[in-house]
Amino acid sequence: MKTGPRSQTKKSAHRGLNVLLVVADAERREQIGEWLSSEGHEVRECPGPLAPDYTCLGGRRRDCPLARDVDAVVLDLSLASDQVATGTPSWQLLDYYLERGHPVVAISALHEQDRFFLDDRVITLHRPGNREEILAAVDYLVEKRSTVEQIGTFRLTPRRDGRIQ
Numbered sequence: 463m464k465t466g467p468r469s470q471t472k473k474s475a476h477r478g479l480n481v482l483l484v485v486a487d488a489e490r491r492e493q494i495g496e497w498l499s500s501e502g503h504e505v506r507e508c509p510g511p512l513a514p515d516y517t518c519l520g521g522r523r524r525d526c527p528l529a530r531d532v533d534a535v536v537l538d539l540s541l542a543s544d545q546v547a548t549g550t551p552s553w554q555l556l557d558y559y560l561e562r563g564h565p566v567v568a569i570s571a572l573h574e575q576d577r578f579f580l581d582d583r584v585i586t587l588h589r590p591g592n593r594e595e596i597l598a599a600v601d602y603l604v605e606k607r608s609t610v611e612q613i614g615t616f617r618l619t620p621r622r623d624g625r626i627q
Contacts, residue, residue: 479503479533479604482564484555486510486541490590494536497593498600506532510541516549520558534600535559539570540589560584565603567596582606 481503485491488509495505506528511518519526521543529535537556543549559566565583569591583606585599 479600480506480531481600482506482508482528482532482535482559484508484510484535484541485538485569486545487538490538494591494596497597498536501597503600510538510552510555511543511550513542516543516546518550518555520555521550523558526558529559529562529564532564533604534567535564536567536596536600537569538589539568556584565606567591567599567603569596 481498483491483495483498483505485494485507486509491507491509495507498505508528511521520529537552537559539552539556541550541552541555544552556566556568560583566585568584568586569589570586571589583603585603587595587599
């Protein structure tokens with residue numbers, strides 16, 4: 463038996479996150495869900511808007527129970543509604559999640575990446591996105607949000623010499 467370092471995937475810095483996973487393809491949704499779960503995250507899976515009208519609560523600007531109290535969203539930007547060009551498009555769901563303060567990992571085809579507005583709460587990964595990229599992106603966004611929230615709890619006051627204390 464060999465001793466010493468073993469090859470292993472870096473463990474998530476944030477365990478037990480609530481992650482909403484919005485991916486139309488059931489097999490891909492299950493795969494990404496397993497990756498997130500294996501890191502100790504609670505995963506809420508959603509296929510996105512479906513037939514017959516391809517709309518969802520988020521597209522109607524109503525409260526979506528799956529999007530409540532999530533730490534991050536992983537959103538594939540090729541949903542069924544995008545394929546049929548009707549109902550709630552993925553970009554509208556991206557906007558919905560951002561309005562609710564959720565950081566988003568957006569999985570996109572290369573030609574779709576230029577559609578994004580600039581927002582530091584979004585990381586765009588080229589489709590299909592691998593395990594390491596998706597887990598690292600979720601961790602990064604949650605860490606960044608956590609840091610911003612911590613800074614917001616402190617009161618910064620200027621001193622007489624103009625420095626912040």
